Amino acid sequence: MLQPWGGSYQSCACGTLVSNAAPESVTLYGSDYWFGHQTGQLGHPDLRERARVDLPERCAYWLKTLLEYQLPPARVLEIGSGHGGFVSLLRMAGYDATGLEVDSEVAALSREMFGIPVLAGTLESQELPAGSLDAVVLMDVLEHLPRPAETLSHCMRLLRPDGLLLVQTPCFDPGRSHAELGQASDPFLRMLLPESHLYLFSRQSVQRLLNSLGMTESAFEQPLFPQHDMFVAASTVPLSKTEPSRRDASLLATCAGRHAAALLDAVELLAATERRLAECEADRAARLSLIQRQHSELQRLMRPLWRRITGG
Numbered sequence: 001m002l003q004p005w006g007g008s009y010q011s012c013a014c015g016t017l018v019s020n021a022a023p024e025s026v027t028l029y030g031s032d033y034w035f036g037h038q039t040g041q042l043g044h045p046d047l048r049e050r051a052r053v054d055l056p057e058r059c060a061y062w063l064k065t066l067l068e069y070q071l072p073p074a075r076v077l078e079i080g081s082g083h084g085g086f087v088s089l090l091r092m093a094g095y096d097a098t099g100l101e102v103d104s105e106v107a108a109l110s111r112e113m114f115g116i117p118v119l120a121g122t123l124e125s126q127e128l129p130a131g132s133l134d135a136v137v138l139m140d141v142l143e144h145l146p147r148p149a150e151t152l153s154h155c156m157r158l159l160r161p162d163g164l165l166l167v168q169t170p171c172f173d174p175g176r177s178h179a180e181l182g183q184a185s186d187p188f189l190r191m192l193l194p195e196s197h198l199y200l201f202s203r204q205s206v207q208r209l210l211n212s213l214g215m216t217e218s219a220f221e222q223p224l225f226p227q228h229d230m231f232v233a234a235s236t237v238p239l240s241k242t243e244p245s246r247r248d249a250s251l252l253a254t255c256a257g258r259h260a261a262a263l264l265d266a267v268e269l270l271a272a273t274e275r276r277l278a279e280c281e282a283d284r285a286a287r288l289s290l291i292q293r294q295h296s297e298l299q300r301l302m303r304p305l306w307r308r309i310t311g312g
Contacts, residue, residue, distance in 0.1 A: 006178025008194035015174040015202035019194040047106070051083035051113060059086040060267045061224045062139060062168070063093060063260065068241045069233050070164050071250045072096075072257075074134035077158070079123055079151075080141035084110030091116060093251060093260040100126070123154050130157050135164040142169040142206075143197040149209060156213050162237045165215060168223060171230035172200045187227040203230055210234045 002010040002018055009017040045053060063086070066076075072094030081087050081099025087110075090097035099118040101107040107120035119126050136155045145151050155165060170191040181189055191197055201209070203220060210218055215234040223229035233239060251261040 007189075007192040009178075009192065009200070011174065012205070014208060015172070015205040017172050017200035019198045021194050021198065047083045047109065048113070051085045054083070055085045055089065056263065056267060058139070058224060059089045060263055062086055062137070062166070063089050064264055064267075065221055065231065065233070066090070066135065066137065066164075066166055067093070067247045067250075069166070069239060070135050071242055071247065075132060076135045076137065077128075077133050078137045078139070079155075080138060080144070081110060081118060082106070084114040084116050084118060086137075086139065087116045087118070088114035089260060089263075092256040094254055094257050123151055128158050131160050133158045133163060134160055135166060137166040139166075139168045142167055142201070143191075143199055146198060148199055149213070152209065152213055156215070162235065164239075165210070165234045166232075167206070167234070168229055168231045169206065170197065170200050170228055171223075172202045172205075174202045174204070191228050201230075203232075206230070206232060 002012055005011040005017060008020045010020065011017055070076075072090075074095055076090055076095045076097040077100060078087050078090070078097065079100050081101055084099050087097045087099040097116070099107070099110060099116060100123060101110065101118060101120060102122055104120040107118040110116065110118050136159060138155075142148055142152075152165070159165070170188065172188070172191075176186075180186075191200060207218055210216075210232075214236050216236065217238050218232055218234040219239050221231040221233060223231035248261065251257040251264075
C-alpha cells in the first residue's frame with residue numbers, strides 16, 4: 001500500500017519510492033532527452049561530452065567491478081547504453097558486448113561514436129535467444145523503467161543459469177522522511193526526478209525484487225557515488241570474485257586488453273593519489289586544530305603573568 005511521502009512521490013511499505021507520474025506519460029529517452037532535458041533542465045553535459053567524462057570515471061569503475069565477477073570472453077548486454085562508451089570499453093577488454101537503447105537516433109549516435117553494436121527498441125522487442133548472455137548490466141536504468149519487475153524478469157530469461165546481473169541505481173533510505181532529507185540538504189534529493197525516476201529503491205526493496213525473480217545471491221559493492229547510489233551484483237548461484245592475477249592475465253592477453261588494463265591502472269593511481277591527498281589534508285587540519293588549541297591554552301596560562309607585569 002502506498003502512502004504520501006513528498007516530492008511528488010509515494011512510499012511503499014517494501015521500502016520503495018514510487019513516482020506519482022503515470023509510467024505511460026514518460027517520454028522515451030531520445031535525442032531530446034540527452035540534448036535538451038539533460039543539458040537545459042538539469043545542467044548536465046550532452047551525450048557526446050558525457051562520453052569523454054564517463055570513460056575514465058564511470059565506465060572504468062564499472063569495468064573493474066564486472067571483471068571481479070565475470071572475466072572475458074563473455075557475452076554482455078548493457079541496457080540503456082547511452083553514448084556507448086561502456087560497451088566500447090567492454091569490447092576493448094575482450095567481452096562480446098552489445099548495447100541497447102530504446103531510441104533509434106541515440107542507438108545510431110553511439111554506433112557512430114564508438115563503432116559498436118547497439119540494438120534499438122525495448123528489451124522485450126529484441127530477438128535474443130534465451131540463455132544466451134553471461135551478464136546483463138543496467139547502469140542508472142532501473143529507476144527509469146515503467147515496469148522494472150517485468151524487465152528484470154526478461155533479463156533473467158536471457159541470462160545463462162549462472163549469469164550475472166549488475167545494477168547501479170539510486171539508493172533510498174526508508175528510515176528518513178522527505179522533511180529530514182530537506183533539512184540536511186541530502187544529496188539524495190537530486191534523485192527526486194518524478195518524471196524520469198519512476199521507482200527509487202532501497203537496498204531492502206531491490207534485494208526483495210531480485211529474490212522474487214530467483215536471483216537469491218547478491219553482493220552490494222561500493223558505488224562510485226555512495227552519497228546517493230547503490231551498486232549490486234546478483235545471480236542465481238553463489239557469487240565468487242576473481243583473483244587479480246587471473247583478471248590481469250585475461251586483459252594482458254590481447255593488445256586491446258592491454259589498453260583497458262592501462263586505463264584501469266591510471267584510474268587506480270589517480271584514486272590512490274586522491275586518497276593520499278585526503279589523508280594529508282586530514283593530517284594538516286588535525287595539526288592546525290592542535291596548534292590552535294595549544295595557542296589558546298598558552299594564552300590562558302599567560303594571562304595571570306601578564307596581569308602581574310602590567311599591574312592590570
